[in-house]
Amino acid sequence: MATLQTLEEALVEELRDLYSAEQQLVEALPKMAKAATNKKLRAGFTEHLKQTEGHVERLEQAFQLLNEKPKAQTCQAMKGLIREGSEIIAEDAVPDVHDAFLIAAAQKVEHYEIASYGTVISWAEVLGLTEVRNLLEQTLEEEKETNEKLTEISDTIVHAPVA
Numbered sequence: 012m013a014t015l016q017t018l019e020e021a022l023v024e025e026l027r028d029l030y031s032a033e034q035q036l037v038e039a040l041p042k043m044a045k046a047a048t049n050k051k052l053r054a055g056f057t058e059h060l061k062q063t064e065g066h067v068e069r070l071e072q073a074f075q076l077l078n079e080k081p082k083a084q085t086c087q088a089m090k091g092l093i094r095e096g097s098e099i100i101a102e103d104a105v106p107d108v109h110d111a112f113l114i115a116a117a118q119k120v121e122h123y124e125i126a127s128y129g130t131v132i133s134w135a136e137v138l139g140l141t142e143v144r145n146l147l148e149q150t151l152e153e154e155k156e157t158n159e160k161l162t163e164i165s166d167t168i169v170h171a172p173v174a
């Protein structure tokens with residue numbers, strides 16, 4: 012691979028990583044929804060699936076603004092987070108505990124995305140790429156909201172000791 016010379020090239024690289032991450036999530040979220048017992052949690056995963064499809068589209072718009080073809084570069088971190096999620100799905104646990112584990116896995120995913128979008132947003136800002144920045148900011152807000160919703164659901168599930 013050619014030596015990266017500019018922050019804009021680094022931004023494109025990071026966006027390719029995120030593009031892969033979001034695509035992996037589009038595949039994983041239906042499985043998470045299926046594995047959830049709590050109705051709110053299941054609905055939350057389904058809603059976030061729709062949002063995630065929008066995140067993929069926003070990244071495609073960002074590539075377009077940067078005159079780059081949308082190209083994914085396998086995000087190993089998301090691969091690992093999703094693998095962990097699959098292990099949880101396979102785990103034998105009572106429904107509440109199983110749901111609590113699913114939330115834990117999903118929040119790790121959200122925090123990873125929040126960190127990644129935070130970085131690309133600040134880079135786009137430095138580069139004066141306002142439109143790209145705004146697109147990414149919208150996604151970041153949805154990731155944050157999702158994370159908060161997961162905490163709310165978690166509080167209702169795990170507030171009492173599970174017998």
Ligand SMILES: [Fe+2]
Nearest residue numbers: 033063066124
């Ligand atoms: Fe996302």
